[in-house]
Amino acid sequence: xxxxxxxxxxxxxxxxxxxxxxxxxxxxxxxxxxxxxxxxxxxxxxxxxxxxxxxxxxxxxxxxxxxxxxxxxxxxxxxxxxxxxxxxxxxxxxxxxxxxxxxxxxxxxxxxxxxxxxxxxxxxxxxxxxxxxxxxxxxxxxxxxxxxxxxxxxxxxxxxxxxxxxxxxxxxxxxxxxxxxxxxxxxxxxxxxxxxxxxxxxxxxxxxxxxxxxxxxxxxxxxxxxxxxxxxxxxxxxxxxxxxxxxxxxxxxxxxxxxxxxxxxxxxxxxxxxxxxxxxxxxxxxxxxxxxxxxxxxxxxxxxxxxxxxxxxxxxxxxxxxxxxxxxxxxxxxxxxxxxxxxxxxxxxxxxxxxxxxxxxxxxxxxxxxxxxxxxxxxxxxxxxxxxxxxxxxxxxxxxxxxxxxxxxxxxxxxxxxxxxxxxxxxxxxxxxxxxxxxxxxxxxxxxxxxxxxxxxxxxxxxxxxxxxxxxxxxxxxxxxxxxxxxxxxxxxxxxxxxxxxxxxxxxxxxxxxxxxxxxxxxxxxxxxxxxxxxxxxxxxxxxxxxxxxxxxxxxxxxxxxxxxxxxxxxxxxxxxxxxxxxxxxxxxxxxxxxxxxxxxxxxxxxxxxxxxxxxxxxxxxxxxxxxxxxxxxxxxxxxxxxxxxxxxxxxxxxxxxxxxxxxxxxxxxxxxxxxxxxxxxxxxxxxxxxxxxxxxxxxxxxxxxxxxxxxxxxxxxxxxxxxxxxxxxxxxxxxxxxxxxxxxxxxxxxxxxxxxxxxxxxxxxxxxxxx
Amino acid sequence: xxxxxxxxxxxxxxxxxxxxxxxxxxxxxxxxxxxxxxxxxxxxxxxxxxxxxxxxxxxxxxxxxxxxxxxxxxxxxxxxxxxxxxxxxxxxxxxxxxxxxxxxxxxxxxxxxxxxxxxxxxxxxxxxxxxxxxxxxxxxxxxxxxxxxxxxxxxxxx
Ligand code: FES
Ligand code: FES
Numbered sequence: 001x002x003x004x005x006x007x008x009x010x011x012x013x014x015x016x017x018x019x020x021x022x023x024x025x026x027x028x029x030x031x032x033x034x035x036x037x038x039x040x041x042x043x044x045x046x047x048x049x050x051x052x053x054x055x056x057x058x059x060x061x062x063x064x065x066x067x068x069x070x071x072x073x074x075x076x077x078x079x080x081x082x083x084x085x086x087x088x089x090x091x092x093x094x095x096x097x098x099x100x101x102x103x104x105x106x107x108x109x110x111x112x113x114x115x116x117x118x119x120x121x122x123x124x125x126x127x128x129x130x131x132x133x134x135x136x137x138x139x140x141x142x143x144x145x146x147x148x149x150x151x152x153x154x155x156x157x158x159x160x161x162x163x164x165x166x167x168x169x170x171x172x173x174x175x176x177x178x179x180x181x182x183x184x185x186x187x188x189x190x191x192x193x194x195x196x197x198x199x200x201x202x203x204x205x206x207x208x209x210x211x212x213x214x215x216x217x218x219x220x221x222x223x224x225x226x227x228x229x230x231x232x233x234x235x236x237x238x239x240x241x242x243x244x245x246x247x248x249x250x251x252x253x254x255x256x257x258x259x260x261x262x263x264x265x266x267x268x269x270x271x272x273x274x275x276x277x278x279x280x281x282x283x284x285x286x287x288x289x290x291x292x293x294x295x296x297x298x299x300x301x302x303x304x305x306x307x308x309x310x311x312x313x314x315x316x317x318x319x320x321x322x323x324x325x326x327x328x329x330x331x332x333x334x335x336x337x338x339x340x341x342x343x344x345x346x347x348x349x350x351x352x353x354x355x356x357x358x359x360x361x362x363x364x365x366x367x368x369x370x371x372x373x374x375x376x377x378x379x380x381x382x383x384x385x386x387x388x389x390x391x392x393x394x395x396x397x398x399x400x401x402x403x404x405x406x407x408x409x410x411x412x413x414x415x416x417x418x419x420x421x422x423x424x425x426x427x428x429x430x431x432x433x434x435x436x437x438x439x440x441x442x443x444x445x446x447x448x449x450x451x452x453x454x455x456x457x458x459x460x461x462x463x464x465x466x467x468x469x470x471x472x473x474x475x476x477x478x479x480x481x482x483x484x485x486x487x488x489x490x491x492x493x494x495x496x497x498x499x500x501x502x503x504x505x506x507x508x509x510x511x512x513x514x515x516x517x518x519x520x521x522x523x524x525x526x527x528x529x530x531x532x533x534x535x536x537x538x539x540x541x542x543x544x545x546x547x548x549x550x551x552x553x554x555x556x557x558x559x560x561x562x563x564x565x566x567x568x569x570x571x572x573x574x575x576x577x578x579x580x581x582x583x584x585x586x587x588x589x590x591x592x593x594x595x596x597x598x599x600x601x602x603x604x605x606x607x608x609x610x611x612x613x614x615x616x617x618x619x620x621x622x623x624x625x626x627x628x629x630x631x632x633x634x635x636x637x638x639x640x641x642x643x644x645x646x647x648x649x650x651x652x653x654x655x656x657x658x659x660x661x662x663x664x665x666x667x668x669x670x671x672x673x674x675x676x677x678x679x680x681x682x683x684x685x686x687x688x689x690x691x692x693x694x695x696x697x698x699x700x701x702x703x704x705x706x707x708x709x710x711x712x713x714x715x716x717x718x719x720x721x722x723x724x725x726x727x728x729x730x731x732x733x734x735x736x737x738x739x740x741x742x743x744x745x746x747x748x749x750x751x752x753x754x755x756x757x758x759x760x761x762x763x764x765x766x767x768x769x770x771x772x
Numbered sequence: 773x774x775x776x777x778x779x780x781x782x783x784x785x786x787x788x789x790x791x792x793x794x795x796x797x798x799x800x801x802x803x804x805x806x807x808x809x810x811x812x813x814x815x816x817x818x819x820x821x822x823x824x825x826x827x828x829x830x831x832x833x834x835x836x837x838x839x840x841x842x843x844x845x846x847x848x849x850x851x852x853x854x855x856x857x858x859x860x861x862x863x864x865x866x867x868x869x870x871x872x873x874x875x876x877x878x879x880x881x882x883x884x885x886x887x888x889x890x891x892x893x894x895x896x897x898x899x900x901x902x903x904x905x906x907x908x909x910x911x912x913x914x915x916x917x918x919x920x921x922x923x924x925x926x927x928x929x930x
Contacts, residue, residue, distance in 0.1 A: 014865060014866070014868060015868065015870065015871070015873075017873055018864075018865045018868075018870060018873075019865060020873075021864075021870050021873030021876040021877075022857065022861040022862075022864045022865050022870070022876060022877075022880060023808070023848065023849070023851075023852060023857065023861060024806075024807070024808020024809070024847065024848030024849045024851075024877045025808065025849075026808075026873050027807070028807075028810070028874065030801075030807075030811070031801075031807035031808075031810075033805075034802075179908075180906075180908050181872075181908060182810075182812045182818065182820060182872065182874040182875050182906065182907070182908050182909075183810070183812070183872070183874045184812075230872070230873070231872065232810070232812075232872045232873070232874030233871075233872045233874060233908050233909055235908070265814050266812070266813045266814045266815065267814070267815075477872055478870075478871030478872025478873065478874075478909045479871065480871070647868050648868075651868055651871055651909075651910060651914065654910065654911035654913050654914075655871060655909050655910045655911050657911060658910075658911035658912070659908070681813065681815055681817070682813050682815075682817040682818060682906060683815065683817055687906060687908060688911075688912075689902075689903050689906065689912075690898075690899045690902040690903060690905070690907075690912040690915070690916065691899040691900055691902075691903055693899065693911060693912050693913065693916075697911075697913065
């Protein structure tokens with residue numbers, strides 16, 4: 001008999017859906033067999049960023065070919081609100097006034113999707129325009145907030161900065177990002193008997209969809225069931241943003257008694273849904289002759305769009321990441337969640353953390369230029385310590401710092417010093433092409449910063465043939481969560497992975513779940529599933545011990561079999577014996593993250609259970625005549641604890657990194673003067689393509705890195721942290737730009753660093769250096 | 773006015789009456805229930821809807837069904853022979869060439885076509901040829917690896 005199960009934890013198992021994906025058999029919501037009398041819905045949206053709706057005439061819409069039903073705010077039996085944190089500022093349909101271009105005003109259902117799409121254009125809407133706040137600059141002047149401003153404070157930053165040998169100030173503008181999940185938003189609502197409603201929804205948060213639908217239809221939550229087998233990508237964009245589509249489908253299904261599907265066209269999806277927040281940060285830093293930071297003052301303004309959505313938590317996480325890996329003896333940080341007449345910006349991989357880290361790294365760069373030092377040296381001098389210099393601005397003590405080790409190992413393996421010297425030689429011989437290199441670190445806090453969200457449930461059944469059914473609250477969006485949690489269950493029972501059946505996330509199996517977000521779904525759901533498996537295992541042990549009159553320690557789960565004293569039974573045999581003896585073979589599991597707490601009033605606590613660390617070295621070449629560039633080489637060393645599945649984790653690191661590169665280089669959201677999104681298709685909004693990938697790309701997981709906290713098999717979260725490794729690319733580009741000014745002038749390269757931006761920065765640095 | 777067409781889909785002859793404005797991708801997905809061909813962008817840019825039409829990889833969201841009259845079409849569902857996966861499908865499976873899987877059918881179809889046109893291409897060729905297929909989850913690394921491996925296996929087999 002083999003002495004190891006197939007597919008246990010730490011094994012590089014392929015994604016559980018790989019077989020159905022390569023054969024085209026995987027079922028996404030839009031692939032489901034359509035119910036016979038299915039209607040197709042489409043949403044009619046506002047064409048003004050801020051206006052009173054004087055009249056909404058839908059007569060022509062209702063009379064259009066194939067149209068069966070038209071709904072608007074007046075048709076809502078429950079509350080006209082889908083705000084995720086109950087701020088009551090996000091209606092399903094705008095009623096009195098519209099607050100952004102693309103805001104839903106009404107919806108129609110027709111026999112075909114084409115008919116529905118054509119019908120929505122026939123609406124006659126009379127607007128009377130109101131003053132609109134269209135960008136962050138205007139919002140800063142206007143200062144309307146979607147949630148209260150927030151602050152973190154440690155020490156007396158003003159005094160420290162004033163007393164420091166050096167100080168400087170600056171500003172950084174950081175662009176937003178479209179999620180561009182490859183599968184667009186989609187929902188199908190199927191009415192059942194009485195008040196029952198089932199939704200098949202591409203969402204990261206089935207429970208929130210359940211609650212929103214119940215609220216909008218005026219039902220109890222127990223009437224609504226939401227099922228999600230898989231999503232074709234999400235990245236935060238289907239956490240709250242799925243609700244507008246799901247609730248519209250449910251409303252029409254309720255009104256007509258027929259199943260309803262809704263799938264916006266890609267362009268409409270991009271216009272209607274929120275994105276990564278764009279930020280503008282002002283910084284002021286005081287430091288000594290060696291570049292040690294003594295105090296910082298930060299003001300972080302974010303463009304939240306028209307409603308609160310998740311902006312409070314996003315801004316909070318941003319403040320929590322303004323330190324990145326650096327010890328700040330004194331800090332005064334302020335977050336301004338500003339309202340604009342844009343779609344409500346929302347969760348996106350990193351959740352405010354990436355923007356904050358860019359600010360931290362910019363400040364390091366500024367200090368390095370001010371002192372004429374290598375930025376890496378300044379980074380190292382400011383790293384958190386292990387037993388001292390280890391208190392964050394939110395007063396959490398860092399207990400698991402490995403960043404100095406990671407950076408040393410990476411700088412060595414990537415030959416940072418040798419290559420920097422080589423690049424300097426290259427640049428002095430190359431008049432137009434210039435190279436740059438940078439190493440940037442990442443420290444990312446793991447846990448939802450909203451404490452109550454850090455809980456998860458699971459449901460495990462063992463059938464009498466020994467096969468196992470697994471369900472939990474997390475959703476599968478490509479990140480391999482289902483595979484990892486199934487590995488955990490296989491490991492607990494010591495059965496091969498193919499005995500564990502993964503089933504669709506469903507609010508009627510595991511209730512009251514949190515969003516699959518904050519990188520923590522393997523941590524949470526893995527633990528919950530393990531607990532469910534352990535409950536059943538304990539019952540099996542108890543049964544076998546009694547049945548065979550042995551002490552419990554004589555029962556041992558070996559690969560695919562159970563040792564009971566001196567005999568061994570195949571796993572299904574023992575399961576069957578237990579069933580015959582009337583032992584329950586089904587259990588729920590529950591987990592809540594320990595140790596965490598945070599007091600918003602005082603800005604103190606331990607919001608994070610632990611931290612995930614990583615670092616990257618990037619090298620890039622720019623063409624100083626055109627601003628075009630390429631990424632020559634990237635080396636990554638990342639900490640995932642003891643990996644639950646190294647193949648999946650490497651995929652997350654690579655995918656996150658490339659998505660971060662897109663955000664910081666080619667992905668530029670452009671808005672027109674009237675407040676309309678101009679880049680609403682992949683023709684104008686450039687996500688990375690295959691040829692953008694660095695020519696030489698080396699990734700490694702940090703070895704011997706068991707999580708010091710008690711997490712699932714000592715692993716660490718991996719979903720978001722690698723995105724921020726891409727900051728090294730921005731800094732490599734900036735380093736290349738700096739070379740045209742002899743590295744005397746900080747290029748202050750704001751992302752996205754499009755070729756136009758690079759070119760402008762080259763000009764700027766050249767002329768500033770010339771005037772020196 | 774519906775138009776009568778006849779075409780081959782995955783080795784099967786299909787006769788149908790279709791509207792002249794019906795996109796091929798909608799015909800395949802809705803009328804033929806071949807839902808492995810996905811719609812990502814609706815506008816001929818993401819490649820999720822890639823199929824083979826008379827042996828060429830094309831984006832089925834950019835073609836009218838009537839234009840496929842008389843054509844020979846292969847979709848992702850027609851690639852395997854019975855239970856045995858096509859070498860390119862096997863390669864994507866083995867080399868972790870997917871995450872959410874939404875781009876995968878289009879990637880596999882593009883990969884087969886690249887192999888057919890270039891034999892056993894090196895990664896640079898694959899990267900250039902794959903320009904029309906977007907993936908938002910992976911960094912393309914394992915996709916390129918899978919296509920190279922699949923191409924080698926295809927070359928070995930023929
Ligand atoms: S759907 Fe055809 S290329 Fe995107
Ligand atoms: S695997 Fe998700 S888009 Fe490629």
